[in-house]
Amino acid sequence: MRTEKNSFTFSIRVRYAEVDSQGIVFNANYLHYLDVAITEYFRAKGISYAEFVDTYQLDFHVIQSLIDYRNAAKFDEVIEVQLEPSYQSSKVFWQFQMQTNGKRICSGSLTYITVSHVTKKIVTLPEAVVQLLQLKKKNP
Numbered sequence: 001m002r003t004e005k006n007s008f009t010f011s012i013r014v015r016y017a018e019v020d021s022q023g024i025v026f027n028a029n030y031l032h033y034l035d036v037a038i039t040e041y042f043r044a045k046g047i048s049y050a051e052f053v054d055t056y057q058l059d060f061h062v063i064q065s066l067i068d069y070r071n072a073a074k075f076d077e078v079i080e081v082q083l084e085p086s087y088q089s090s091k092v093f094w095q096f097q098m099q100t101n102g103k104r105i106c107s108g109s110l111t112y113i114t115v116s117h118v119t120k121k122i123v124t125l126p127e128a129v130v131q132l133l134q135l136k137k138k139n140p
Contacts, residue, residue: 024072060112
């Protein structure tokens with residue numbers, strides 16, 4: 001696992017249950033890998049996701065996911081998930097790419113909307129959260 005101010009990489013090994021009858025990772029599992037990497041991003045910033053929700057009374061809902069598939073990953077390969085998060089107002093953007101053995105598997109983006117855990121309404125991302133998660137402002 002490597003982390004810099006605006007980039008984060010997390011490795012995950014493909015388990016047998018994640019491959020399909022063709023012997024390759026079933027496409028929906030890449031979203032699962034992305035979710036795991038984002039959860040580990042929070043940990044790397046010093047807070048678990050559960051602690052984040054309790055402390056800031058905020059939650060995130062996925063409003064868009066885009067994946068460009070290039071190659072297949074197979075059982076027991078290690079996939080490196082690289083994240084580059086940014087934000088704008090109430091949205092958090094997770095640009096990502098996944099690769100194994102130097103081969104790009106997929107890339108894309110996941111967009112979160114920030115929601116008050118109390119009111120369930122969309123809210124602007126507080127500056128304290130921007131600082132905690134070391135998010136860069138997205139250019140319009």
